[in-house]
Amino acid sequence: MNRYKISSNISVVGKRLLNTVTGELYELTAAGLNLVAALNRGEADEKSPLFKRMLAEGVIVRVDEDPRKERFHLQWHLLNGCNLRCRHCYDEKQGSSPLAFEQMLTVTDNFVVFLRKTEFNGELSLTGGEPLLFPRLVELIEYIKSRDVFIALFILTNGTIPFGPELMAALTKHNVGVQISIDGNEAVHDEIRGEGNYQRSLATVKSLIASGVYPMVHYVIMKRNSVVIEEFLADMLAAGVKRINFSNLVPIGPGAKEVALSPEENATVIEKVAVLQQKYPGISMLARRPLWHLAGSTGLCPVGLKTLTIDANGMYMPCRRLPIILGNSRTDTFFKVWFTSEFLQKMREREKYVKVCGKCPKADICGGCRAIAHAVYGDAFAVDPSCLLASKVV
Ligand SMILES: C[S@@+](CC[C@H](N)C(=O)[O-])C[C@H]1O[C@@H](n2cnc3c(N)ncnc32)[C@H](O)[C@@H]1O
Numbered sequence: 001m002n003r004y005k006i007s008s009n010i011s012v013v014g015k016r017l018l019n020t021v022t023g024e025l026y027e028l029t030a031a032g033l034n035l036v037a038a039l040n041r042g043e044a045d046e047k048s049p050l051f052k053r054m055l056a057e058g059v060i061v062r063v064d065e066d067p068r069k070e071r072f073h074l075q076w077h078l079l080n081g082c083n084l085r086c087r088h089c090y091d092e093k094q095g096s097s098p099l100a101f102e103q104m105l106t107v108t109d110n111f112v113v114f115l116r117k118t119e120f121n122g123e124l125s126l127t128g129g130e131p132l133l134f135p136r137l138v139e140l141i142e143y144i145k146s147r148d149v150f151i152a153l154f155i156l157t158n159g160t161i162p163f164g165p166e167l168m169a170a171l172t173k174h175n176v177g178v179q180i181s182i183d184g185n186e187a188v189h190d191e192i193r194g195e196g197n198y199q200r201s202l203a204t205v206k207s208l209i210a211s212g213v214y215p216m217v218h219y220v221i222m223k224r225n226s227v228v229i230e231e232f233l234a235d236m237l238a239a240g241v242k243r244i245n246f247s248n249l250v251p252i253g254p255g256a257k258e259v260a261l262s263p264e265e266n267a268t269v270i271e272k273v274a275v276l277q278q279k280y281p282g283i284s285m286l287a288r289r290p291l292w293h294l295a296g297s298t299g300l301c302p303v304g305l306k307t308l309t310i311d312a313n314g315m316y317m318p319c320r321r322l323p324i325i326l327g328n329s330r331t332d333t334f335f336k337v338w339f340t341s342e343f344l345q346k347m348r349e350r351e352k353y354v355k356v357c358g359k360c361p362k363a364d365i366c367g368g369c370r371a372i373a374h375a376v377y378g379d380a381f382a383v384d385p386s387c388l389l390a391s392k393v394v
Contacts, residue, residue, distance in 0.1 A: 122151035304347025
């Protein structure tokens with residue numbers, strides 16, 4: 001399989017290639033036509049002189065992940081409409097003014113330019129609301145994957161809406177990852193997410209695995225589900241899940257009514273997961289998030305370093321759980337937001353600004369969850385109130 005393709009700046013018009021940016025026109029010889037056809041089949045000879053010339057002229061571009069570059073993660077909330085009303089959810093589910101589809105394409109192009117200029121690999125999570133309710137999801141996936149830079153794509157879903165054949169084909173064709181939310185054993189999950197939804201989500205997990213797509217399961221730890229992790233894990237193991245991603249409740253929006261763990265309870269749960277990880281090495285479950293150094297993992301909050309969010313109103317935020325508006329994707333480029341935001345700049349110098357956590361010996365691998373600090377104290381630079389170590393740092 002080739003790691004190259006015809007640039008999306010190029011239009012193939014019969015036996016000609018037009019560079020729509022420079023206006024350059026190339027007449028294709030028989031060898032050129034064969035090369036284009038071979039590229040489309042993923043079988044072009046990368047050593048041929050013609051291939052090398054087209055690569056040098058930007059007609060052919062490389063689209064695989066460059067292992068020397070870091071990934072930049074964009075979490076994109078396409079809509080806030082959802083078929084569920086989960087008890088812990090931060091999302092208000094009303095009054096959003098989402099981007100029009102054409103604007104989404106422009107935002108994608110804008111992200112591509114940003115990735116090229118900053119030399120990041122891209123990572124893009126499409127979410128909501130419920131992304132499977134977004135009517136043009138497949139079209140958007142195709143558009144994102146037709147761009148000239150590497151973008152690893154993920155869909156974050158509740159797994160209660162079946163993946164249709166068109167979406168399944170797009171997932172397989174473009175190697176799109178899927179994250180499904182499950183927040184407990186059957187009884188607790190249904191208490192949080194509504195009757196019957198555990199079985200619906202589990203059925204989706206199983207059917208994806210049967211089709212060769214291994215979903216990651218996301219579990220938000222809160223008071224009511226912190227004691228059923230082992231039962232949940234048994235079901236995940238039986239279903240063949242290979243990766244679980246735990247995170248902590250951020251008490252914001254309607255979700256603020258759910259109860260977060262105390263620092264002691266939090267440490268106990270994380271340490272318990274570390275023990276379970278030893279017992280079941282075939283399933284990965286150590287989160288790369290703040291505080292997970294207690295389980296031997298690292299999880300420096302990526303805000304200001306390699307992530308941005310666009311919410312369901314098209315607004316840039318540092319993280320969906322850190323509701324600070326940094327700009328409007330209708331009018332502001334990624335470049336502008338990334339390089340001019342004072343908030344992001346302070347996050348890059350967090351050792352100077354973050355109280356207590358900045359002085360912690362674990363600051364370089366943790367630094368606390370800035371979203372939880374903001375949710376509890378209204379200050380993203382406050383101490384992370386969910387951390388046991390914080391009281392010991394002076
Ligand atoms: C808002 S949902 C959108 C995608 C999809 N509808 C789903 O349920 O996965 C994305 C993720 O955010 C998590 N989430 C929602 N509210 C949260 C909160 N207050 N704190 C932490 N995570 C939260 C959900 O559990 C879910 O895993």
